[in-house]
Amino acid sequence: MKASRVAAAGAAAASAVLVLSAPAFAHVSVQPEGEAAKGGYATVNFKVPNERDNASTTKLEVSFPAEHPLASVMPQLVDGWKTQVTKSKLAKPLTLHGEQIDEAVTKVTWTATGKGIEPGYFQKFPLSIGQLPEDADQLVFKALQTYSNKEVVRWIEAQKEGQEEPENPAPVLELTAASSDGHHGSTAEDASATSAAKDTVAETPADTSDTTARVLGVVGIVVGAAGVAYGVLAGRRRTTDA
Template identity: 35%
Template sequence: MSVHHAARAAGRVVAIGAIALTTTLALPTPASAHAEVQADTPRPRAENVTLTFVSEAESDSAGFTALRVVLPDGIAPDDVTLADAPKDWKLEATDDGYTVAGPALKTGVDAEHKILIRRLPDAEQLVFKTLETYSDGRIARWIELPGGDVEPEQPAPVLELSAASPAATPPDPGSSTSSTAARATGAPPRGKAAAAEKDGPFTGPVVGSVAVVLLVLVAGMWWRVKRRGSSGTG
């Protein structure tokens, strides 16, 4: 094999390795829509707390028309006031919680609403079972309770509460509300959490393995090119 042909072969190896690495990065990872809740003051017995609920759209043909939330023990329907919701959506109290509903959202648009709670109960966590209704009549039930050996497929939104530390310092005024709530609840900000779910837990090791194999192949081809070049010169 001439030096020229060996160099071309090495180039092909590099190209193939690059394609393999790109394909690995582009592989889809399992992801599912879910419902979640956050609070601006996630502490037991906190007063006038704003809760933010986000239901991720999972239908390819219909939009949200209603969300029904079952309140946990210690929060009465009369203690809830609607703070924000999609345009023309209204809140209606039920026996065990409330429903917020209105004109159908566009397909693929997440449903987000906020409520004001008069006072949170004295608890470590609060579970808000949520039923999502789409314009085609489909109902997604995010009502499974956490705990046990098996991770629930459709877990209910859970708000973790923790007492404020005596040495706690006020948050940086320049930080965003979502980042502040994430630090208080011990969860990553929504954007980072979505990115982590998208990347998946195995992307890093797989990419590292492909990179190592690519480097070994390129080094081997370069050594062969250099050796043949030296032999030809001799």
């Protein structure tokens, strides 16, 4: 009896540990490719996981913060999805690159043209956005995730300082400070160019070493041939003297 009670208690404790250590459900989030620097432009990805085992995600609506309007929003084509960009008039026009902008993007909607995001999968939705505000540390978006069974999950709750994460947190894009040289972060194209430059630099020493080895090889052959010729001539001279 005592052994069975201990076993039962151990099983209960193990179950409690599993429950406590179970990961929180994934939610719609946004992350930059590289950095999202204040005052600059960035490419960001909205990551959408499917949290249901009996329905697919067929629609995503992302609303942009009205207090920090973005004049430039360009979506990347996503296979199997149709994209709609909604713009609205601004109460207070923006000045961007010396020009006045009186409208900004307020919402981007992706609608599945096929199966959507099936159970057990996630999808990324890339956007190029800018000009990012210089007077904010983050941008809070609101997202609506619609499933094939008509269920709508509203990822709109703001994280309050000092409190636990809400059940349906809104996607938050953290902004970094612009560099001292005035460069406002890098885009995906900049990253590709940097990577290519590194590859070129890495290849240069190898090419130089290979060329040097070839030159030294040729010099060695010439020196060796000269030595053989000298030996033959010396032998002939000895024969003649004899």
